[in-house]
Amino acid sequence: MNNSTAPTIIVGGGFVGLFTALHLSHRHYSNPVTLIDPQERFVFKPLLYEYLTGEMQDEQVLPRYEELLEGSKVNFVRDKVNSINLEECRVELASGLHYNYRYLVLGVGSTQGYFGTEGAEKNAFSFRTQKDAIRLEEHLRECLQQASQTEDAEERRSLLTFVVTGAGPSGVEMAATLADLLPNWYLKLGGNIRDIRIILVNHGTEILAGDVNAHLRETALNALNSRTIPVELLLGVKVTAVDLDGLQYQAKDKNEVETLSTHTTIWTAGTATNPLIESLTQIADENKDKHGLPLVTPTLQLPDFPEVFAAGDCAVVKEHSFPPVAQIAYQQGAEIARNLIALSQGKELHPVNATMRGTLMKLGINNGVANLFDKIQINGKTGDLIRNGTYLELLPTPVHNFKATTDWLTDEIFHRYHSPKPIATQRKNRTATWIGGTIAAIALIAGAVALWRMTQPSPQPQPTQEQNSLEQ
Structure with a gap:
C-alpha cells in the first residue's frame, strides 16, 4: 500500500489513544483513523475503586468503545498488536491481519511491575482492569465468608489480614477504600469488624514520596487513620516474596526476614515497560531511557521515526518528564491530534505543553480530596463528590459523560442515602446532614468542573471558518 493513502493507526485505547482518535474525528481529520485495542471496554482507571465498591456501575467506569466512538469516523478494531515494523510502517495483529500506516500513535501504557519479587506476579492481586476488579472482589468476599465460619483463630486472622504493597496514590487509595468497604461487608456476615487488619506496606519511609500528590501526605495520613478500620503502616521494608499464605519482608536496618500471614496481597508498587514497546528494537539505544522507554521530542514524535507519535506511560519526553496521570x-x-492535523495540512507542529491542573484522590468510601491548581483544597464527602464529578465530566464523549454524571448524581441524591452506610458514617441525623452537604457539594462540583474544563482541551469542534482549521 502507498503510505500516502494509508490510514493513521492508533495502538492502545487508553486516555492517549482514545482522546487522539476522538479529537481527530471531531476536528474532521482528512485521513482514515483506526483504533486498535484488545479490550471491548475503555477502562477509566481512576474510578476503578468506585467500580469495586459498587459506588459506580460499569456503564460509568467501563464504557464500550463502540458506544464512545458511535457517530465518529474512527474504525475500531478489537485485536492485539503482536509486533510493529517501524521501518516498513506495518502493524501485525494476533488475528493474522496487518495494517500499513501513514502515521502511528502509540498509547499502550505500562504494565504492572514487580521488581523481580519472588511469587509476586503469580500470587499478588493487581488492580488495573475490569477483570482485576472482579477477581479481587470475588476473592475479598470469599475471605470474609470463610473467616465468618472458621473456628480456627489463626486462620481467621490470616483471612482477615489484607495487605497493600506500595504507598503511592494507588496504594493509598486502595487501602483507604478497603478500610471502609470490608467492615461493611463483614458486618453483614455477622463478623466482628475489629478483627480486620488493613496493612499498607512500603519500601520508602513515607507515603506518596516523590509523587505529584506528596503535598497531600498529611491529609492522606489523617484519612487512613480515621477509616472504619484504621490502616496500619509498615514502612521502610522491602517485600522479598509473596505466596498464597503470606508475604516475606525485610526491614532496611535488619538482616532477618519476617513473615506476615495473609491470604490477600494487593500489588500497587511500580510499573514495567509494555512488552510491545520493548519489542521495538529499531529504536536506537540512545533514544531510550534507562527503563527502555522511547524518548520522544517535545512534539511527542520518535526522533528516528517522525511519523510515529508516543505518549502517556509508554514514552518519555526528552528533558521534560510528565507524571503518569490521566x-x-x-x-x-x-x-497529538492537533499535530497530526498540522502534518496533514503541511503546517508547523507545536510542542506539547501539558500541565497539571491539580490532584484528586479517593480516601475511603464517601471521602476524598480535591486539590485544584494547588490553591483550593476540599476534603471529605465534598471532596469525594468533586473528584467523582470532575472525572465523570472528563469521560470521552459529551453524550456519555452527561449520562454517566446524571446517573451518578441521581444515585447519590435519591438512592444512596437509603442504603446502609459505611460504619464510620452511621451517626444520628446523618440523612438530613448528608442531603444538605450533597446539595452544597453539587454547587461546588459545578464550579470545580467548570474551572477544570476551562483549562482542558475539549474534543468538541469549535465554530471556525474552515472545518479543518486547528484554531479553536
Whole structure:
C-alpha cells in the first residue's frame, strides 16, 4: 500500500489513544483513523475503586468503545498488536491481519511491575482492569465468608489480614477504600469488624514520596487513620516474596526476614515497560531511557521515526518528564491530534505543553480530596463528590459523560442515602446532614468542573471558518 493513502493507526485505547482518535474525528481529520485495542471496554482507571465498591456501575467506569466512538469516523478494531515494523510502517495483529500506516500513535501504557519479587506476579492481586476488579472482589468476599465460619483463630486472622504493597496514590487509595468497604461487608456476615487488619506496606519511609500528590501526605495520613478500620503502616521494608499464605519482608536496618500471614496481597508498587514497546528494537539505544522507554521530542514524535507519535506511560519526553496521570495523557492525546492535523495540512507542529491542573484522590468510601491548581483544597464527602464529578465530566464523549454524571448524581441524591452506610458514617441525623452537604457539594462540583474544563482541551469542534482549521 502507498503510505500516502494509508490510514493513521492508533495502538492502545487508553486516555492517549482514545482522546487522539476522538479529537481527530471531531476536528474532521482528512485521513482514515483506526483504533486498535484488545479490550471491548475503555477502562477509566481512576474510578476503578468506585467500580469495586459498587459506588459506580460499569456503564460509568467501563464504557464500550463502540458506544464512545458511535457517530465518529474512527474504525475500531478489537485485536492485539503482536509486533510493529517501524521501518516498513506495518502493524501485525494476533488475528493474522496487518495494517500499513501513514502515521502511528502509540498509547499502550505500562504494565504492572514487580521488581523481580519472588511469587509476586503469580500470587499478588493487581488492580488495573475490569477483570482485576472482579477477581479481587470475588476473592475479598470469599475471605470474609470463610473467616465468618472458621473456628480456627489463626486462620481467621490470616483471612482477615489484607495487605497493600506500595504507598503511592494507588496504594493509598486502595487501602483507604478497603478500610471502609470490608467492615461493611463483614458486618453483614455477622463478623466482628475489629478483627480486620488493613496493612499498607512500603519500601520508602513515607507515603506518596516523590509523587505529584506528596503535598497531600498529611491529609492522606489523617484519612487512613480515621477509616472504619484504621490502616496500619509498615514502612521502610522491602517485600522479598509473596505466596498464597503470606508475604516475606525485610526491614532496611535488619538482616532477618519476617513473615506476615495473609491470604490477600494487593500489588500497587511500580510499573514495567509494555512488552510491545520493548519489542521495538529499531529504536536506537540512545533514544531510550534507562527503563527502555522511547524518548520522544517535545512534539511527542520518535526522533528516528517522525511519523510515529508516543505518549502517556509508554514514552518519555526528552528533558521534560510528565507524571503518569490521566489528566496529562488526556491533554497529550488532544495535542497529538492537533499535530497530526498540522502534518496533514503541511503546517508547523507545536510542542506539547501539558500541565497539571491539580490532584484528586479517593480516601475511603464517601471521602476524598480535591486539590485544584494547588490553591483550593476540599476534603471529605465534598471532596469525594468533586473528584467523582470532575472525572465523570472528563469521560470521552459529551453524550456519555452527561449520562454517566446524571446517573451518578441521581444515585447519590435519591438512592444512596437509603442504603446502609459505611460504619464510620452511621451517626444520628446523618440523612438530613448528608442531603444538605450533597446539595452544597453539587454547587461546588459545578464550579470545580467548570474551572477544570476551562483549562482542558475539549474534543468538541469549535465554530471556525474552515472545518479543518486547528484554531479553536
